[in-house]
Amino acid sequence: MSQLVYLVPMFPLIGFLINGLGRNVLPKPLVGIIGSAALLASFVVSLLIFNEVRTPGFSAVTVNLFDFIHVGKLNVPFAFQVDQLSVLFLLIITGVGFLIHVYSTSYMHDESPSSYARYFAYLNLFVFSMLLLVLGSNYVIMFIGWEGVGLCSYLLIGFWFKNADYNYAARKAFVMNRIGDLAFLIGIFWIFAQFGSVNYADVFSQARPGASAHVLTGITLLLFIGATGKSAQIPLYTWLPDAMAGPTPVSALIHAATMVTAGIYMIARSNVLYSLAPATQGVIAVIGLCTAILAASIAIQQNDIKKVLAYSTVSQLGYMFLGLGVGAYTGAVFHVMTHAFFKALLFLGAGSVIHAMGGEQDIRKMGGLRKFMPVTSITFLIGCLAIAGIFPFAGFFSKDEILSRAYAHNPVLYVIGILGALMTAFYMFRLYSLTFAGKFRGTHDQEHHLHESPAAITIPLIVLAVLSVVGGWVGIPEFMAPNAHVLSKFLEPVFANSHVAAPPGEIAASTEWALTIGSLVLIIGFCTWGYMKFKNFTLAEVKESTGLAKILENKWYVDELYDAIIVKPINWIAGFLNNVVEKLGIDGLVNGVGKLVQYGSRQIRLLQSGQVGIYVLLMVIGIVVLFVLQLFFPNLI
Amino acid sequence: MPINYYIFLAVILFCIGVVGVLTRRNAIIIFMCIELMLNAVNLLLVAFSKAHHAVAAINAGPAGTTAGTDGQMFVFFIMVVAAAEVSVGLAIIVMMYRNTHSVDVNFLNRLKH
Numbered sequence: 001m002s003q004l005v006y007l008v009p010m011f012p013l014i015g016f017l018i019n020g021l022g023r024n025v026l027p028k029p030l031v032g033i034i035g036s037a038a039l040l041a042s043f044v045v046s047l048l049i050f051n052e053v054r055t056p057g058f059s060a061v062t063v064n065l066f067d068f069i070h071v072g073k074l075n076v077p078f079a080f081q082v083d084q085l086s087v088l089f090l091l092i093i094t095g096v097g098f099l100i101h102v103y104s105t106s107y108m109h110d111e112s113p114s115s116y117a118r119y120f121a122y123l124n125l126f127v128f129s130m131l132l133l134v135l136g137s138n139y140v141i142m143f144i145g146w147e148g149v150g151l152c153s154y155l156l157i158g159f160w161f162k163n164a165d166y167n168y169a170a171r172k173a174f175v176m177n178r179i180g181d182l183a184f185l186i187g188i189f190w191i192f193a194q195f196g197s198v199n200y201a202d203v204f205s206q207a208r209p210g211a212s213a214h215v216l217t218g219i220t221l222l223l224f225i226g227a228t229g230k231s232a233q234i235p236l237y238t239w240l241p242d243a244m245a246g247p248t249p250v251s252a253l254i255h256a257a258t259m260v261t262a263g264i265y266m267i268a269r270s271n272v273l274y275s276l277a278p279a280t281q282g283v284i285a286v287i288g289l290c291t292a293i294l295a296a297s298i299a300i301q302q303n304d305i306k307k308v309l310a311y312s313t314v315s316q317l318g319y320m321f322l323g324l325g326v327g328a329y330t331g332a333v334f335h336v337m338t339h340a341f342f343k344a345l346l347f348l349g350a351g352s353v354i355h356a357m358g359g360e361q362d363i364r365k366m367g368g369l370r371k372f373m374p375v376t377s378i379t380f381l382i383g384c385l386a387i388a389g390i391f392p393f394a395g396f397f398s399k400d401e402i403l404s405r406a407y408a409h410n411p412v413l414y415v416i417g418i419l420g421a422l423m424t425a426f427y428m429f430r431l432y433s434l435t436f437a438g439k440f441r442g443t444h445d446q447e448h449h450l451h452e453s454p455a456a457i458t459i460p461l462i463v464l465a466v467l468s469v470v471g472g473w474v475g476i477p478e479f480m481a482p483n484a485h486v487l488s489k490f491l492e493p494v495f496a497n498s499h500v501a502a503p504p505g506e507i508a509a510s511t512e513w514a515l516t517i518g519s520l521v522l523i524i525g526f527c528t529w530g531y532m533k534f535k536n537f538t539l540a541e542v543k544e545s546t547g548l549a550k551i552l553e554n555k556w557y558v559d560e561l562y563d564a565i566i567v568k569p570i571n572w573i574a575g576f577l578n579n580v581v582e583k584l585g586i587d588g589l590v591n592g593v594g595k596l597v598q599y600g601s602r603q604i605r606l607l608q609s610g611q612v613g614i615y616v617l618l619m620v621i622g623i624v625v626l627f628v629l630q631l632f633f634p635n636l637i
Numbered sequence: 638m639p640i641n642y643y644i645f646l647a648v649i650l651f652c653i654g655v656v657g658v659l660t661r662r663n664a665i666i667i668f669m670c671i672e673l674m675l676n677a678v679n680l681l682l683v684a685f686s687k688a689h690h691a692v693a694a695i696n697a698g699p700a701g702t703t704a705g706t707d708g709q710m711f712v713f714f715i716m717v718v719a720a721a722e723v724s725v726g727l728a729i730i731v732m733m734y735r736n737t738h739s740v741d742v743n744f745l746n747r748l749k750h
Contacts, residue, residue, distance in 0.1 A: 610746025611743055612745065613660075616659055
């Protein structure tokens with residue numbers, strides 16, 4: 001079955017081609033069916049492959065499709081790698097992706113048929129690129145998918161391209177990604193220069209302890225910079241909150257199933273290299289933790305429902321990087337999985353709310369939606385509980401695993417991590433409370449239109465809610481129930497080498513119990529605080545915020561900072577190059593040559609008098625000059 | 638006879654030709670001056686060829702009856718080409734006269750415009 005893995009990305013590609021080429025002729029229902037069916041088919045194939053991979057003793061299979069590049073020493077086959085890690089990502093991408101497609105059929109219903117088809121075509125292409133990224137058996141194929149998701153995110157963020165701001169957001173996402181991509185590309189070149197191959201199997205088998213540590217540190221740092229671009233970490237995270245310009249299901253797709261998990265996947269895939277570069281791991285852990293805290297603090301003061309979720313994604317991605325940094329690869333991948341469930345759920349729930357509110361995204365103008373939209377409200381609550389990390393929801397297990405590994409690594413990391421988790425709990429319940437609890441604060445017109453969303457929206461919500469509850473049960477930690485961490489056993493072959501190179505630290509079960517219960521109590525406390533504080537919120541309380549709140553509301557002024565230290569100087573240099581170098585220098589040179597030739601020709605033209613005698617005279621003078629030259633300077637000619 | 642004499646004669650003839658071309662306006666006289674220059678060159682070629690032959694024949698022994706006479710071949714070529722040129726040139730002059738009733742070359746400056 002694993003030989004048929006090429007079917008998985010092929011279905012979305014076919015869906016993309018059909019919807020993209022037939023966007024002006026296909027009727028809307030058919031477009032939705034094609035788009036969703038492509039993903040469903042991929043999901044079914046992924047399940048079958050998963051079934052095979054699950055059997056004990058399965059070893060990674062490489063499926064060679066064709067020679068992609070074969071020049072001299074460089075041999076890049078177009079090959080797919082089927083192993084535990086890629087199969088897990090396949091399931092997440094196609095499964096969650098399918099639900100988002102189904103949801104989109106209803107959410108995007110107001111679009112004209114051709115842009116509806118365009119939307120689904122992009123969506124399918126997005127999934128296709130992501131599948132290519134996780135399936136490739138070498139860094140080049142991964143890079144193709146890597147660029148593909150970058151392109152698709154640009155297309156989808158700027159989907160409503162008539163709005164200039166949205167285009168600006170799309171451009172920002174693209175440019176920020178490109179910065180990371182460049183580092184990734186250089187990393188790939190370096191890998192090739194160092195190991196003579198870009199295939200995972202060759203590279204990882206050659207990377208041994210004792211292999212030049214500086215080189216490995218350099219390579220892994222470059223790859224990590226690539227990951228910061230795609231996975232929205234400091235310093236390249238600012239595109240992700242702006243990416244909210246796209247339709248809400250696109251945000252769900254970007255944040256849950258595709259795109260931002262690419263960086264995590266890449267590092268988890270290269271875990272062998274990272275385990276041999278402890279310096280890089282330290283950097284990753286610190287950057288991940290800083291991002292987690294920074295984004296969580298910003299989320300506390302945001303009033304746009306999607307912005308809050310966007311910053312929570314950045315924050316959760318920070319946790320994943322923290323996990324990668326402390327060597328908890330399983331934990332990071334586990335968190336990718338649970339995060340995919342509850343973040344997709346939260347975004348789709350937010351979409352349902354926005355849909356009902358007629359496009360309103362400011363949570364201060366919502367409130368009391370619980371009684372109008374019971375299904376959305378309950379599923380959203382489950383999502384909040386899961387992301388806050390409350391037992392027994394999915395987020396609890398994955399976050400606990402990362403944090404306990406961080407504790408084993410360094411208790412300081414753990415304390416800061418818990419701080420971020422408390423902020424997460426607070427802002428998620430602030431969001432829930434402002435949106436669903438209390439009294440409705442919008443206009444009468446909006447209140448009149450409030451309704452529960454149709455089945456195509458609620459069913460994916462329910463499915464994701466169920467997954468957000470049970471999704472964590474595949475990774476019950478060792479101290480709660482021995483041998484219950486199914487995921488860890490499943491992924492063991494992928495991370496085995498790293499665990500040998502850098503054995504995970506052990507902490508006593510009693511400490512783990514204490515840490516878990518302690519943090520759980522704190523988190524529940526913060527959830528309640530966040531909920532109660534904003535339960536009776538009224539618009540009258542809205543006033544100009546001051547001090548720290550104002551800084552948080554303005555996102556620590558990071559955008560302004562980047563504007564001042566990067567964008568402005570570059571603009572200035574560009575203006576200088578344009579006005580001075582280009583207009584005076586280059587243009588002056590080019591026009592000067594033209595003018596000189598024109599002037600010179602105007603003068604020389606006077607010689608053409610039409611008098612044959614003068615022509616002959618000139619000829620004779622020319623010959624005499626040649627004679628003289630020949631006579632006095634015989635070496636000249 | 639030393640070859641210098643031939644050279645001086647040829648140079649004088651050539652210069653007369655050049656000056657004639659430069660100073661005269663009558664197309665037929667210009668034409669004749671061109672012929673003069675051509676024949677000055679012919680004279681030089683023949684003279685050098687003869688001088689060269691004298692040396693080459695001694696070096697080559699009895700077999701060298703035609704050694705070093707290539708220059709004379711060129712002279713024949715030049716004469717043939719000159720004859721062809723004259724026929725074309727005279728035809729042009731005849732046409733010119735028919736059109737302008739003049740053989741003054743300075744009169745033909747319309748290409749200037």
